[in-house]
Amino acid sequence: MASGTVGGGSLSEVYSSAKKIMLRARDGIERLERFESAALTDSSDLTSSVKRDIAEVQSLCASMDGLWRSISVKSQRDLWRRKTEQVGEEAEYLNKSLEKYTWRSQRKMNEAKERAELLNRGSGEGAHILQIFDDEAQAMNSVKNSKRLLEDSFSSGVAILAKYAEQRDRLKRAQRKALDVLNTVGLSNSVLRLIERRNRVDTWIKYAGMIATIVILYLFIKWTR
DSSP, X not given: OOOOEETTEEHHHHHHHHHHHHXXXXXXXXXXXXXXXXTOOOOHHHHHHHHHHHXXXXXXXXXXXXXXXXXXXXXXXXXXXXXXXHHHHHHHHHHHHHHHHHHHHHHHHHHHHHHHHHHHHOSHHHHHHHHXXXXXXXXXXXXXXHHHHHHHHHHHHHHHHHHHHHHHHHHHHHHHHHHHHHHHHTOOHHHHHHHHHHHHHHHHHHHHHHHHHHHHHHHHHHHXX
């Protein structure tokens, strides 16, 4: 049981409150991102609410940091130290997500203001500039989507190659064990050579699969560009 209190609440109660507020803040950020996708700009109240929640979580985290140090049992103290660090990291992540949303929102407001100024000029030149501006914005969004897709593909490729390496290590260990067993029972050298030849064929097949994966990723990246 965690000891220590703050403002009339125990460490476990403070932790529970922090988790509830973080869930509310995370839900608020998700709603802000949905508003952003739907091109809804009137979200100042929700932004302020999320900002207050994050600040409250950070304050509770500071209180938890002081409380877990007073726990006498080392195992419990280490447990609450990790929980406090986790709360702090999640609060920092939410704060960065909110800052990124605020930056994107401000940038969109500036872009909308610039478009409005161009439209107010009422000239053919202004309309032409506006069209260029919109085309550039669409191109930037396309580049961002392509970059995200490439990053996902690269991560998948890395995972596949790591899996191949893991399988290769397991096969090597299995081969060594099998050779030890075969040597123990005294099988002929021809059988051993046959096993080694089969292992070389399996190795080439693995390498061919790795190369094919890399080639496919390269062609996919080149195609998406």
